[in-house]
Amino acid sequence: MKMNKRTFLAGTAAAMALSAGGMARAASHGEKLKVGFVYVGPVGDGGWTYEHDQGRKAVEAEFGDMVETTYVENVPEGPDAERVMTQMALGGAKLIFTTSFGYMDQTINVAKKFPDVKFEHATGYKTAENVGTYSARFYEGRAVQGTIAGHMTQSNKIGYIGSYPIPEVIRGINSAYIHAKKVNPDVEFKIVWAFTWFDPAKEADAAKVLIEQGCDVVLQHTDSTAPQAAAEAAGNVYTFGQASDMAEFAPKPRISSIIDNWAPYYIEQTRAVMEGTWKSEMTWDGIGAGMVGIGEITDAVPAEVKAEALALKDAIASGEYHPFTGPLKKQDGSDWLAEGETADDGTLAGMNFYVEGLEGEIPQ
Amino acid sequence: MDLSAINPVLLIASLMVAATPILLAGIGELVVERAGVLNLGVEGMMITGAICGFAIAVNTGSPFAGFVAAAVGGAALSLLFALLTQVALANQVASGLALTLFGLGLSSLLGQGYVGIKPPATGRLEIPVLSDLPFVGRILFGHDLMVYFGIAVVAVVWAFLKFTRAGLILRAVGESHDAAHALGYKVKRVRVMAIMFGGACAGLGGAYISLVRVPQWTEGMTAGAGWIALALVVFASWKPWRVLLGAYLFGGVTVLQLNLQAAGLAIPVEYLSMSPYLITILVLVIMSADKSRAPASLGRIFHASQ
Structure with missing residues (x-):
């Protein structure tokens, strides 16, 4: 028994030496x-x-x-x-x-x-x-999403699954909210923080909770397709693909998406x-340089809403419109951007506040 | 803040769903540990069960066949652990960790072709009259069968350990394998059977995530549920009903905290987010203040010659 073990070990060592030599050769080659x-x-x-x-x-x-x-x-x-x-x-x-x-x-x-x-x-x-x-500049895509979401909601409640309270996610929430509000003044956002980028079960739970509380559009800033599946099971709920097209859930619940390229x-x-x-x-x-793509807007969205969303997308792509254009106030009511003023990249990069109208506090 | 937005019926109904995967995995691991074996591979067996169940359910169109396959898959993987620890006498902690890593890798390999596919829907129990009762109807009689199966397994395990001779032997093996061996019981056979039961339960728990709770296949989708099940067994001081309590508490607070967030409760989200772990541990630790302790032979290697 012991003898066997020793020969086995010797054999492994020899094999390892051989393969190490092989790797060294390969590395020096090209x-x-x-x-x-x-x-x-x-x-x-x-x-x-x-x-x-x-x-x-x-x-x-x-x-x-x-x-x-x-x-x-x-x-x-x-x-x-x-x-x-x-x-x-x-x-x-x-x-x-x-x-x-x-x-x-x-x-x-x-x-x-x-x-x-x-x-x-x-x-x-x-x-x-x-x-x-x-x-x-995912927030550019969020602006398009917010526009569609604001039109599509019947209950005027839009759910948002956040991952971590970092500037990237907060920008997305603000951008989506501003543009949903623009087309639908009665809209209200319910935000749930999952504190994970990837946990399908938790993401599904979060989506279910939002749907149970009356949201009929759910936006996500987490990585799995679990919220899409939850929305599909619930029926009349719309979602957007996040980071990837998630086209397998089209035409409903997924009605469009933000694609990272x-x-x-x-x-x-x-x-x-x-x-x-x-x-x-x-x-x-952002959208202009092709790093952010907008996935196909499906037929579940009325044609005029689709046209409006695409026009917004083009305006952002050409640089004609900035999603954070004043007048905008912060959540506490203080002024942020004056009429016509656009947010500078420094503020956006470190964004740690909600815009006026959003409820709840950002976890610190 | 608008607490009226939270519907208590839906809350309780969804906590039962959220708790079922860790309940199944936990009760399986409890039996394993009561037999004196520490299998840290729960996560690996869950994820393997998740993909086995998903693949079979998709290919046959039958969720039932999926769950059977999940149990078989989990048990088959646990046999590997049994081979390592009971035959080759390898260290249980290391073997269990290896099993988790292996299971995660194996499942993503098996799952290559299943990303983005929808599984057949698992039917909900619909009992005329009872399911339509206000309040209790949806909570007690409106679930898929696996929720009831989970509770039934807890009851069966409890009765088995407490009232049957076989349960007594299993406990004897877990407390003192030398004494059990001296009395002529087959220590290894008992342990291998316990390990396979644990694997089957973990597999079912995993399949519940991929077939009912999420329902889809995504790599790494159990995301730590196996570790929570393991912790649950310890904090439940190896008692079946406490595993049920712990699982429901954990599932309940998880769902509740999301509900409170969505309703805009003015408690910092960090506290809400950690609350499932804190509350579950706190309650179970307080309950384990009695003289319960781990099975004496837990994690020790048995060889008849020693």
Whole structure:
């Protein structure tokens, strides 16, 4: 018995040595650029992480043998993320995309230790010499969503499932509310914070609760399609795809969607690193640049509402209209934007207040 | 704040739904632990059950077949754990953790083709007259069968452990496997059977999430429910009815806090959000102030020669 174990161990060691040698050979062979991706959810979530992974695949398709991509999914936003990033950098990745807001400090920390590795952090606001940030102006899509939602609600109650109270989510709530209110002055928002990006059971519960309390349109800022399924089961409730098209729930309950399109950006940044032209930047693109897409508005939406929504989309895309245009007040009644004034990016990036008319407090 | 927006009937009805997955997984793990085995793979068995049940329900069109498949799938995965810990005498904690990781990976592999598909609807119990009773009708008689099945399993496990000879043997194995062995009981056989029962229950709990509560397949969809079930068993001090109480408390506060948020209650959301964990633990810890303790052989490896 013991003898067996020893020979087994020796065999494993030999096998490991062999495979290590093989890997070393492969590494010295080509000049592949290694690109790492850190995901907060599973690639099969059908939402946020799914779209980032589509971007990763686009990078592979674009550069073929010149790149090698790796990814780690389901990485919690905490110390674990730092470990995963360190591992990637040690594994030879020269460009690492960290794709969730909660990786912000971890990205900065790890970037300090690996000055020759470039980091790209999604939706954050901290940069460094070798850390750039990128985000999409989802709030532009939320404006279109809010317009449709305001028209579609019969009960005048719109539910909103928030993930975490961070500026990105708060911007979305404000933008959706402003535009729903514009077309329907009686509209009221019920906001539930799930404190998770991805937990289908909890998201389903949140959607059910909102529906039970009379909401007939449910917007979500969480990553799974569970709220869509809950809305479908409930019957006369409308939803919007979040981050991904979620077209499997069209034409009802899903009547439109916000689609994140990261592929062009990922390709561009990978090329910049290859050519040595990469710089730390804060990229923030919207509908105009194609980073935010509006999914097909289905026939469940009346034609004139659809036309109005598409006109708004075009106006935003051309830069003619800004979703945060005054006059706007903050929730406490103080003035924020004067007539015709538009919000500057600094305020939007750190947005931590509701606009006038929204009820409830933002968890701090 | 508008508390009248909360409908108590719907609240109670939905808490029973929210509690069923952890109730099923918890009662299964309770039996396993009473037999002296600590299986930390509940999460892995739940998610495996979730995809097995989902796949079979979609392919056959029958939710019932789905649930059967989920139980079989969970039990099959738990056999791997039984093999490691009862035959190879591996460390139970490590094997259980490995089982969770394995189950998560296996399920996402099996689930590749099932993303975005809708499962057949699981029917609700409709009893004429009774289901239409005001208030109690919807709460007591308006659920899918699995909700009642969960409660029935708790009752059966309780009666089994308390009144039957087989239950006594199982407890003896969990308290002192050496003594049980000396008396001629088959320690390993009892434990393997307990482990498989636990796996089947966890599988059912997982399938309840993918077929009824959510209902769809998404990778990693159990999102920690297995760990909550594990904690529930400990805080319930290994007593069946307390697992039921704990599961309903946890499910109840989870649903209630979402309701309070939607109604705009002026309590900071952070407190509401942590309340299910806090309240459940608090109540169960207070209740376990009596002399209940863990099965004496819990987590210890048994080999007949020692």
